[in-house]
Amino acid sequence: MATPREQFAENLRRARERSGLSQEALADECDLHRTEISLLERSKRSPRLETIVILAKGLGLSSPGQLIDGISY
Numbered sequence: 001m002a003t004p005r006e007q008f009a010e011n012l013r014r015a016r017e018r019s020g021l022s023q024e025a026l027a028d029e030c031d032l033h034r035t036e037i038s039l040l041e042r043s044k045r046s047p048r049l050e051t052i053v054i055l056a057k058g059l060g061l062s063s064p065g066q067l068i069d070g071i072s073y
Contacts, residue, residue, distance in 0.1 A: 007071040009043040015059045015067060016041075030058035 002010070016026050016037075023041065027034040032054070039045040040055075047055070056064035 003043070004071045004073055005043045005046050008047065008068060009041050011067050011069060011071075012037075012055065013041045015061060019059050021059070026055070026058055030054045 016023070019026075021029065023037040024034045026032075027037045030037075032051070036045070036051075040047055040051075052067050053064045056067055059067075061067070
């Protein structure tokens with residue numbers, strides 16, 4: 001079973017790909033460094049709540065909850 005961090009990484013990657021953004025473009029949109037996006041998508045870093053909100057906005061999601069949808073422990 002995937003860890004919550006791995007599940008978030010997959011949700012983020014899917015949302016970014018659906019939006020048609022590269023990691024670099026998403027980073028620019030969110031005022032984050034592109035390595036931050038890469039680390040999150042590779043489940044090497046856990047996001048802060050503020051980062052989840054910023055990413056959701058940058059991806060044009062209706063709710064930050066979409067990035068944590070389906071995560072279980």
